[in-house]
Structure formats: structure tokens, C-alpha cells
Amino acid sequence: MSLRLQARQLACERDDRWLFDGLDVMLESGEILRVEGPNGSGKTTLLKILSGQLDDYDGALEFNGQPLRACRDTFLANLLYLGHAPGVKAGLTPLENLAWYQALGGEAPDEAACERALNDAGLAGFEDTPAGRLSAGQNRRVALARLTLTPRALWVLDEPFTALDREGVAMLERRLSHHAKAGGSVIITTHHALGGLQRVRRLRLGEALA
Amino acid sequence: MSASDGGALRPPPHGAGRAFIATLSRGLRLAFRRRGEALNPLVFYALVITLFPIGISPDPALLAVIAPGLLWVAALLAALLSLDTLFRGDFEDGSLEQLILAPQPLWTQTLAKVCVHWLMTGLPLALSAPLLATLLALPAGSYAVLTLSLVLGSATLSLVGAIGAALTVGLARGGVLTSLLILPLYIPVLVFGTGAVEAAIAGQSALPYLAILGALLALSLMLAPWAIAASLRISLNG
Numbered sequence: 001m002s003l004r005l006q007a008r009q010l011a012c013e014r015d016d017r018w019l020f021d022g023l024d025v026m027l028e029s030g031e032i033l034r035v036e037g038p039n040g041s042g043k044t045t046l047l048k049i050l051s052g053q054l055d056d057y058d059g060a061l062e063f064n065g066q067p068l069r070a071c072r073d074t075f076l077a078n079l080l081y082l083g084h085a086p087g088v089k090a091g092l093t094p095l096e097n098l099a100w101y102q103a104l105g106g107e108a109p110d111e112a113a114c115e116r117a118l119n120d121a122g123l124a125g126f127e128d129t130p131a132g133r134l135s136a137g138q139n140r141r142v143a144l145a146r147l148t149l150t151p152r153a154l155w156v157l158d159e160p161f162t163a164l165d166r167e168g169v170a171m172l173e174r175r176l177s178h179h180a181k182a183g184g185s186v187i188i189t190t191h192h193a194l195g196g197l198q199r200v201r202r203l204r205l206g207e208a209l210a
Numbered sequence: 211m212s213a214s215d216g217g218a219l220r221p222p223p224h225g226a227g228r229a230f231i232a233t234l235s236r237g238l239r240l241a242f243r244r245r246g247e248a249l250n251p252l253v254f255y256a257l258v259i260t261l262f263p264i265g266i267s268p269d270p271a272l273l274a275v276i277a278p279g280l281l282w283v284a285a286l287l288a289a290l291l292s293l294d295t296l297f298r299g300d301f302e303d304g305s306l307e308q309l310i311l312a313p314q315p316l317w318t319q320t321l322a323k324v325c326v327h328w329l330m331t332g333l334p335l336a337l338s339a340p341l342l343a344t345l346l347a348l349p350a351g352s353y354a355v356l357t358l359s360l361v362l363g364s365a366t367l368s369l370v371g372a373i374g375a376a377l378t379v380g381l382a383r384g385g386v387l388t389s390l391l392i393l394p395l396y397i398p399v400l401v402f403g404t405g406a407v408e409a410a411i412a413g414q415s416a417l418p419y420l421a422i423l424g425a426l427l428a429l430s431l432m433l434a435p436w437a438i439a440a441s442l443r444i445s446l447n448g
């Protein structure tokens with residue numbers, strides 16, 4: 001079964017201001033949806049709505065034809081959300097951080113898989129250094145290691161390129177393109193060029209509204 | 211393993227128990243890594259209790275009268291002061307979002323967080339109370355009841371307090387608000403907790419009081435995890 005996320009006539013109001021209104025979003029397997037817009041145009045809010053975090057919106061949101069609220073369990077089982085904050089505990093090592101995410105996903109502990117994921121993310125040798133002593137870019141890489149560790153069909157990534165070096169950017173772009181080719185879907189916000197990716201659809205926020 | 215297994219959809223996973231244990235051990239490990247912070251409530255408790263004989267009077271007869279109340283009030287305040295950190299760290303580093311988006315029932319996760327809080331504050335407070343009670347000349351025969359009442363009562367305090375902490379986690383200065391929100395809910399625990407110790411001192415049975423403390427704990431154990439989960443959702447919606 002493939003994935004389809006659809007939003008109809010989505011509207012969200014924040015502080016007496018409509019961030020967006022009458023927004024239609026459609027995402028299917030193998031697609032990358034890039035949400036664009038100036039600062040404060042509601043990109044993060046939209047991503048939070050589309051990942052089922054915010055309930056404070058008008059319009060309909062459907063996952064595979066069912067209202068999102070009715071199939072939340074299935075939706076969450078297939079979602080990987082990375083927000084502005086990487087969700088990496090400073091007091092724990094990258095390995096411990098990943099082990100927690102693995103357990104949270106209901107999977108059996110598998111240290112070898114965590115090590116492989118960290119290795120793929122370019123963190124070989126830092127497995128047992130507390131994340132608080134790693135740089136911002138390395139912390140971002142710990143979070144990104146979850147993309148390989150816990151496979152999910154739908155990735156919702158809010159500014160995932162933040163703090164990454166050039167090599168990290170290339171790695172993430174490769175990963176995004178591989179995910180889309182394999183039939184996965186991505187919703188992403190970034191100010192980055194996303195050069196090497198095909199089948200990227202754009203959604204522009206913050207223009208049509210008065 | 212390939213980087214992505216594509217668009218194949220997964221059914222909702224099992225393993226809520228595993229996730230519970232993972233969150234519990236993660237919390238305990240973090241607390242052990244920052245022992246100084248984790249010991250704060252206990253230090254506060256010891257300081258307050260040791261100051262009272264100095265400030266009031268070292269007269270054992272006088273101290274024995276106020277000891278049950280003092281031991282309980284100080285424990286309550288120590289537990290209250292530690293609540294602010296319960297979800298704050300997770301909120302700031304984004305773990306809370308991930309907790310809410312995990313394909314697990316959120317109440318199991320909130321229960322794990324509360325368990326950590328109780329193991330790091332309520333339980334040490336209850337275990338250290340008899341030692342500090344000697345400073346206040348608490349009459350013999352009531353020490354076991356004191357510990358037992360604190361064990362039962364502090365668990366309720368952690369559960370109820372976490373609701374307040376969850377409601378205020380999104381606010382910049384939630385500490386005072388948390389106290390105002392949950393102090394009224396703490397009063398019954400305080401009344402029956404001190405009641406148990408006073409009954410033991412008077413030579414009566416403390417069992418009715420302990421039974422009520424147990425009932426309060428059962429009630430909050432049943433309702434609080436859901437209330438905390440709902441409060442967290444409201445906070446993150448803000």
C-alpha cells in the first residue's frame with residue numbers, strides 16, 4: 001500500500017493573522033514537496049499541522065483517504081518528523097539517543113544498527129561522546145541518523161540542512177533522492193537550493209494572502 | 211540495510227512496554243549524569259528541616275508537636291520546586307515533540323516520566339525523612355508511618371504535579387503558575403499525610419489515613435497519565 005497525504009482548504013490563524021487560507025496540499029509516494037516562503041510565512045506551522053502535531057486549523061486533512069484524526073496510529077507509525085530542535089539529549093551519547101528513538105518506535109534494541117546509522121551519518125568515532133560536547137552540525141547529524149535507523153515512508157523535515165557542512169548537505173540530498181526513488185515521500189522546508197533532486201514540487205506560502 | 215525502504219506502509223507497532231522502559235531508563239540515566247541537579251530537592255529538604263530547630267527552639271517538646279507538619283510541608287515544597295524541570299528540558303531540545311509523535315500511547319510515556327521524577331525526588335525524600343525527623347525530635351513509633359505516608363503521598367504529588375508542569379511547559383515563567391495551579395490539589399495529600407503521622411504519635415492506628423493516601427494514589431495513577439498527556443498536547447498546540 002502506498003502513501004497519500006492530502007489537505008483540503010487548509011487554513012490557520014495565528015495572532016489574528018491568517019498564515020494561510022484555502023491551501024490544498026497533495027503528496028503521494030515518491031514525491032518531494034518543498035514548502036517555501038519568507039520568514040514568518042507559516043512554514044513550520046504548516047509542517048506541524050501536516051505531521052499531526054497541531055489541531056488548531058480549519059479544513060480537512062486525510063491520510064490514505066481517511067481523516068487523519070481517525071487513523072492517527074497508522075499515520076504516526078509511518079512518520080518521521082525532524083523539527084527545528086534536533087531532539088537530541090545533550091546528556092546522552094549519540095548511541096543512547098538513537099537507542100531511545102529505536103525503542104520509541106517499538107523496535108527491539110539493536111546497537112549494531114545504531115552504530116551503522118551513526119557511521120552513515122559521518123559520526124564514526126563519536127558514538128560515546130555526550131551529545132552536549134558535539135557541535136551543532138554533529139547534533140544535527142545524530143538526528144539525521146534516524147532517517148536510516150528507523151525507516152518510515154513519510155519524512156517531514158523542518159530546515160534539516162541547518163548547521164550541516166557541505167559534505168553533510170550532499171549526504172542529505174542523496175538520501176532524500178534515494179528515499180523518493182524508493183517510493184517514500186518527503187515534505188521539507190529549506191532555504192537551500194536542493195540542486196540534485198528531481199520530482200520536487202514547490203508550495204509557496206505567504207504570497208497569495210492579503 | 212538500505213537508507214529507505216520506500217513507501218511501504220507499516221502497521222502501528224507494539225512494544226509500548228519497551229518504550230516505557232526505554233524512557234524510564236533514559237530519565238534515570240540523565241539524572242545520574244547530573245547528580246548535582248538531581249540532588250537539589252533532597253538538599254533543600256535537609257536544609258529546611260535543619261533550620262527549624264535553630265530558628266524556633268531546640269526544645270524537644272515543642273518540636274515534637276510541629277514535627278509531622280514540618281516534615282510533610284517541607285517534603286511537599288521540595289517536590290513542588292523540582293516539578294519545573296520535569297518536561298522543560300525535553301521541551302527545549304525537541305524531545306517532547308518526538309515523544310508526542312511516537313507511535314506509542316502518550317500516557318505510557320508520561321507515566322515513565324513521572325516514575326523517574328518520583329524515583330529521583332519522592333522516594334529519596336521519604337527515605338531520608340526518618341533521619342531528619344530525629345532532628346525535630348519526632349516521637350518514637352511514628353517513623354515507619356512517616357516514611358510510608360511520604361512514599362504513598364509523594365507519588366501522588368509527582369503524578370498531580372506533572373499535570374501542572376505539562377500545562378505550563380510552553381510558558382517562559384511557568385514555575386509560579388504551576389504552584390498556583392496544583393497547590394490546591396496537594397492539600398488533601400498534606401492533610402492525610404500529617405494526619406497519619408499524628409495518629410501514630412497519639413498511639414492510634416494510622417491505617418485509615420494511609421488507606422486514604424493509597425486511594426488518592428490509585429485515583430491519580432488512573433487519571434493523571436491521561437491528563438498529563440492531554441496537557442502536553444495543549445501546551446505544544448499553543
